Amino acid sequence: MEKLKRTKISDLLKETDKDKVVNVKGWVRTKRGNKNVTFIALNDGSIIHNIQIVVEAGNIDEQILKLINTGACLSVTGTLVESFGKGQGVEIQAKEIEVYGQADPETYPLQKKGHTLEFLREIAHLRPRTNTFGAVLRIRHAMAYAIHKYFNDNGFYYLHTPIITGSDAEGAGAMFRVTTLDMDNPPRTENGQINYEEDFFGKSTNLTVSGQLEGELGALALSLIYTFGPTFRAENSNTPRHLAEFWMIEPEMAFYDITDNMDLAEDFLKYLVNYALDNCIDDLQFLNKMYDTTLIERLKGIVETKFVRLSYTEGVDILMKSGVKFEYPVKWGCDLQAEHERYLVEKHFKKPVILTDYPKEIKAFYMKLNDDGKTVRAMDVLFPNIGEIIGGSQREENFETLSKRIEELNIPTKDMWWYLETRKFGTAPHSGFGLGFERLILFVTGMLNIRDVIPFPRTPKNAEF
RNA sequence: UCCUACUUAGCUCAGUUGGUUAGAGCAUCUGACUGUUAAUCAGAGGGUCGCUGGUUCAAGUCCAGCAGUGGGAGCCA
Secondary structure: OOOOOEOOHHHHOOOOOOOOEEEEEEEEEEEEEOOOEEEEEEEOOOOOOOEEEEEEEOOEOHHHHHHOOOOOEEEEEEEEEEOOOOOOOEEEEEEEEEEEEOOOOOOOOOOOOOOOHHHHHHOOOOHHHOHHHHHHHHHHHHHHHHHHHHHHHOOOEEOOOOOEEOOOOOOOOOOOEEOOOOOOOOOEOOOOOEOHHHOOOOOOEEEOOOOHHHHHHHHHHHOEEEEEEEEEOOOOOOOOOOOOEEEEEEEEEEOOOHHHHHHHHHHHHHHHHHHHHHHOHHHHHHHHHHOOOOHHHHHHHHHHOOOEEEEHHHHHHHHHHOOOOOOOOOOOOOOOOHHHHHHHHHHHHOOOEEEEEEEHHHOOOOEOEOOOOOEEEEEEEEEOOOEEEEEEEEEOOOHHHHHHHHHHOOOOOHHHHHHHHHHHOOOOOEEEEEEEHHHHHHHHHOOOOHHHOOOOOOEOOEOOO
16 A cells, blocks of 8 residues: 655645545644543644644554653544534544654653743753744744845845854954864963964864954955854853854945945845744744734834934934933943933834944944044944844945054954955945844744744853753 | 842742741643543642751751852843
């Protein structure tokens, strides 16, 4: 007899052709019933919904039924029928069940009842089997796909920037060292320093903190590029918004000024949120019901709202006139604190805000200096609840101005000669920004902790899974 | 890294002024129930009270140190 092919539950629930024999495989969410009939809710991760398996007494060996508990993996063959129970449209009348893997109910940690997200973090190897993580991971996938689709459809090329980098002056934070030297007995130079000339690359290397500098090289050849890859920061940050390993999207565009850059960022974010609403509504509805009943409303709001665009100077003005007593007092030149950003986004405007033209002292060396000589063409996109979701700028394309900034900030140029050469040979106005992928997923899912929107979070003191 | 709160059964949590045998709900196990919807009902088992030390006749409870986790801050995406 020909082997019956497995049908995904997502397809079965759409099936209109009833009374046919199908095979379904998945993991048991709940089992209940009496001595005449047993009901099994089966989920295969293809969709948030389960399919109900109905086992009439006598159809399946009782010994096999006994092996089936929450968490067990089954292959079920049976007839797809319209359900005459209330909770579902269709169900499967089981004819044959093979138990692929049992799950001992005494030790299997996932119960039918809800768990706290903190507990689920301790069992990151099993949490994808929960409704919540299934929904988050499917949305995460959809967003990754939508990012590639958006850029591809708009003429951007996907540039793969290196994970291992030889420059340690990218200025975005502390780095993880990459080495093959024997840490117990490293080679030394004459004055006792570790001799990285004997290391794998013949120099000291680290994991990247940003693909931007290499991204600029790509943009100054292909015009429109983006990167989408893992990024590493060895900062001892313990917050619900930071990871030591996270994914970042960094478009870089030749011939874009700061306004073009803002237009792109706004259009891009709206496209992604809209994509989630169009393609992930089942999962969003689940999250909306279980975690945040204003989620879908808020997502729709983002798509329809025009983001506020405001200079740093205007922002400081609003904060000073607000009469609010902040823990950190505001004055022109200070870096804006979380409380300041939150006031502007959540209290004053109640919508996303793009802040521009920050004082040069509080921003990175590569940002283009404005004519006033005091501010740079930076732009931060601030979202409600999340804070800074995008940071970007028009880049300084003038060789002399850039060299002077690098000198002022005492950045070692030895490892960055290649970056500076782009300003020597056919320099061009260009802009770009970085979007933290997990922060986007936080916003789209309504989750509150960044550790719950990446399958295997890397944070200080945590690399178990 | 700083501030702050928390850590008691598999999970979520009570636990009074320091005082006899540390409780509940859910989960698990056993049984009942003719179609259930995180089924229901009855019964049973289940604890090194985060770790180390201290105070005391007596510590889950008070004190100190350490660890882990949550929240806030800084760094940023």
